[in-house]
Amino acid sequence: MEKVIDIQHLSKSYGSHEVLKDIDFSVKKGEVVCIIGSSGSGKSTLLRCINLLEKPSGGQIIYHGENILDHKHDIHAYRTKLGMVFQQFNLFNNHNVLSNCVVGQVKVLKRSKEEAETVAKKFLKVVGMDQYVNAKSKQLSGGQKQRVAIARALSMEPDVMLFDEPTSALDPEMVGEVLKVMKELAETGLTMLIVTHEMEFAREVSDRVVFMDKGVIVEDGSPEQIFNNPTHERTKAFLKRTIK
């Protein structure tokens, strides 16, 4: 299978603090990969390095055979190919639901307003928010906001979706509605890279699970392998702590 993103020897430091150390990692087309690991292990940093919200300190990010870290690359065009969903939703406060999903298509992809609205409505329907097109961010519940944020990212029709703990800021009763949408997306064959603390969900939807600890990938394998037969002590200890 073709690799959508291929990361080689990626590292990231804040001052002398090395947060990511020599990460080798790739995502294949159509794959659903969950990244798990304890707080501060560098999961968010890895995701943010992939779409260059953080500047990696070293290594390569190969996308369609090209290293996007060499300076010639148009990072804005590259970012349109990665959909990002944040823990804090980050819906644009000055736009309503529909226009959150339209503005990027029109301003960045240069689609016509009509086309953009058609695409936006299609994805708002996928996440079950098509009745709320006129609502503003502050009028929605957390779960609704996150579903709109997912639709906004999908509207750009990216090659891969990145999720950074999409349910961690939600009240417990809203976690389900977001995970359900993500599960449905996974079944459509969308390529997804998900940082999550929802172990049940990771076991169910992933093709692969990656366990990170202290800035390195400790273990990378199928959900059965990671959850049922972890080989590393650190993985075992983490799972013991998180799964009761």
Place this chain on the structure above:
Amino acid sequence: MSLEYILTMIANNWPMFLRGAGMTLFVSIIGTIVGAIIGLLAGVIRTIPVPENKSKRIFLKLVNLILSIYIEFFRGTPMIVQAMVIFYGSALAFGIDMNVTVAALVIVSINTGAYMAEIVRGGVISIDRGQFEAAQAIGMNHMQTMLNVVLPQVIRNILPATGNQFIINIKDTSVLNVIGVTELYFQTKTVAGISFKYFEPFFVACVLYFVMTFSVTLILRYFERKLDGPENYSMTGTKAL
């Protein structure tokens, strides 16, 4: 003082007062608008993230330095002195006889710009980082992020401060009488000078100033409510069961 005297004075001099109030409004409206535009531009430039390219970085530093000097200088000196320096200085240095109205517009605009630049910068800084990141994540560059996501929120947030600046301008244009701008204070002084009665004309000016500033307050409040849109949204399509 008699009410009768005030009424006859108004009856005899109303065109002077009206022209004065008109000039005051004209200079403060244009000055506030142009100043707000200067402030937006300066505020946006001062929040550009540090570029990677070395020569671009040095260029940006230089522009920022010039902007800082501009802002600190105009915030740190009285407008009445700036008016004298710019008006008489331009005649002395370049031999231009500046039209007083043009001079008035220039002075109020750059003065307001200096204040607005700081207000805008504060407004940009107060926008949640997540808004910038979400915009960048869908591929927007700095300019697109600013125009489509950040500035609309900044403008909404700084509207009260801009209104405040507008009101200050209505009052402070009175200092421009020193270079002979025929604004309300200048006109009132003229009326008073003719009759040697001071209280009555200035009492009228006082009322006129207050009517102008209070109207601006009311109009801006209405505007703010309008910008915020309706409290509720309407559902579209059929409700899901």
